[in-house]
Amino acid sequence: MIPAGYAAARMHALLLAVLAAASLPAHVLPGELRVEKLSNGVTVALVAFPANGVVAFDTLIRAGARDERDTTGVAHLVEHLLFRGTARVPEAELKRRLQALAVDANGETDEDYTLFSSVAPEGSLPELIQLEAERLQHARISAADVVDEAGSVEGEQAVRAADSEQALAAALQAATFRGRPHRHDPLGTAADIHNLGKAADAAQRFYAAHYRPEAVTLIVSGAFDVDAVLAEIARAYGGWRGAAITEGAPAKFERHTAVRVAGQVDGSAAALFGFSIPPAAHARQLAAAELIAELLGGPLSKLSLGPGEQIEASIEPRRDPSLLGLMLTAPDAARLAVLESRFRSSVEDLRAGRIDREQLEQVRRALLWNEVARLQTPAAVARALAIHAAATGRPTGLDEVFAGIRAIDVAEVASFARECLELP
Numbered sequence: 086m087i088p089a090g091y092a093a094a095r096m097h098a099l100l101l102a103v104l105a106a107a108s109l110p111a112h113v114l115p116g117e118l119r120v121e122k123l124s125n126g127v128t129v130a131l132v133a134f135p136a137n138g139v140v141a142f143d144t145l146i147r148a149g150a151r152d153e154r155d156t157t158g159v160a161h162l163v164e165h166l167l168f169r170g171t172a173r174v175p176e177a178e179l180k181r182r183l184q185a186l187a188v189d190a191n192g193e194t195d196e197d198y199t200l201f202s203s204v205a206p207e208g209s210l211p212e213l214i215q216l217e218a219e220r221l222q223h224a225r226i227s228a229a230d231v232v233d234e235a236g237s238v239e240g241e242q243a244v245r246a247a248d249s250e251q252a253l254a255a256a257l258q259a260a261t262f263r264g265r266p267h268r269h270d271p272l273g274t275a276a277d278i279h280n281l282g283k284a285a286d287a288a289q290r291f292y293a294a295h296y297r298p299e300a301v302t303l304i305v306s307g308a309f310d311v312d313a314v315l316a317e318i319a320r321a322y323g324g325w326r327g328a329a330i331t332e333g334a335p336a337k338f339e340r341h342t343a344v345r346v347a348g349q350v351d352g353s354a355a356a357l358f359g360f361s362i363p364p365a366a367h368a369r370q371l372a373a374a375e376l377i378a379e380l381l382g383g384p385l386s387k388l389s390l391g392p393g394e395q396i397e398a399s400i401e402p403r404r405d406p407s408l409l410g411l412m413l414t415a416p417d418a419a420r421l422a423v424l425e426s427r428f429r430s431s432v433e434d435l436r437a438g439r440i441d442r443e444q445l446e447q448v449r450r451a452l453l454w455n456e457v458a459r460l461q462t463p464a465a466v467a468r469a470l471a472i473h474a475a476a477t478g479r480p481t482g483l484d485e486v487f488a489g490i491r492a493i494d495v496a497e498v499a500s501f502a503r504e505c506l507e508l509p
């Protein structure tokens with residue numbers, strides 16, 4: 086027989102769990118995700134939702150700085166060159182037509198991906214799809230354009246180099262991934278950027294190797310008709326041929342020893358810890374890392390902070406083993422040392438499973454609702470889908486990570502902490 090008090094306590098705990106679950110959002114995406122594949126390998130991810138007549142159309146290439154061979158910076162260079170138009174639609178005409186369609190177009194290059202994003206009125210979508218298909222499949226990589234773009238890349242690098250937080254993050258990357266391709270900024274090394282004007286051949290090779298149907302995911306989100314857009318995409322991309330890319334086995338989790346680097350950030354004393362986390366293909370483990378980043382370094386952290394002290398967590402879904410970064414800053418070195426010892430005992434608490442259930446529920450709730458709030462515009466939805474698709478290799482990556490954030494319990498957080506949060 087179960088004692089009455091025990092049964093009541095159990096009932097109470099059950100009720101609390103039900104209430105906590107009820108206060109979580111049902112989905113993070115504002116509409117249902119539909120995934121299709123063209124016969125040539127192009128993946129299409131669609132999320133239709135009411136968005137005031139606005140639609141986002143993004144093109145994800147699952148290749149970035151990590152895929153560069155001899156010359157760093159060419160992934161980013163090729164991204165710039167795609168805005169230079171094609172033989173059929175030269176740059177000036179491309180710009181004019183995009184503007185006439187009221188399209189806002191952008192590009193970005195990171196380690197794992199190159200992303201072309203456009204936002205437009207729904208009525209512009211058919212012609213936008215044609216223009217995007219044209220420049221993706223028929224980019225012109227001329228020596229003159231390469232020289233020109235190399236100049237603007239040097240300008241971008243100068244802006245980044247002036248940022249002291251970026252500099253400390255770069256030192257951490259360099260200390261962790263010695264001799265690895267992703268030890269440098271996705272923009273390229275300073276030396277390679279300086280010579281980028283001569284990289285036309287390398288850019289041509291990168292474009293030929295990576296701008297292929299199998300590496301492309303098209304993402305449409307916001308106000309549009311799913312069937313009409315799928316037909317439009319099949320017309321514009323269906324005839325594109327490319328030799329199949331043979332992908333290697335998914336990256337193994339090569340653990341790197343946790344690293345600590347210290348320095349100055351904006352005049353404060355700073356220590357930056359980097360803990361090695363598994364490739365994002367393991368979506369559930371990425372979810373555990375996201376929870377831990379919040380438990381340790383978010384506003385709900387138990388770490389008490391004095392005036393002028395700060396802790397900040399950073400984590401990015403990556404295709405390769407990557408880093409959970411925790412940056413501690415304090416007004417001076419003595420205060421930083423005290424903060425650091427408190428931080429170290431918080432980490433030990435997590436590893437030992439001393440985790441406050443209520444804090445975990447609050448963190449989970451905040452992460453899910455913050456994501457729902459973020460994913461209210463077509464552009465934000467498309468970018469979030471793209472980044473997670475690039476890192477996990479699956480267009481459903483975003484949903485998988487948030488399903489993990491919803492489900493992971495104290496024991497799983499502790500076991501992840503024991504595996505990945507060994508203090509340097």
Ligand SMILES: [Zn+2]
Nearest residue numbers: 161165238241
């Ligand atoms: Zn750029």
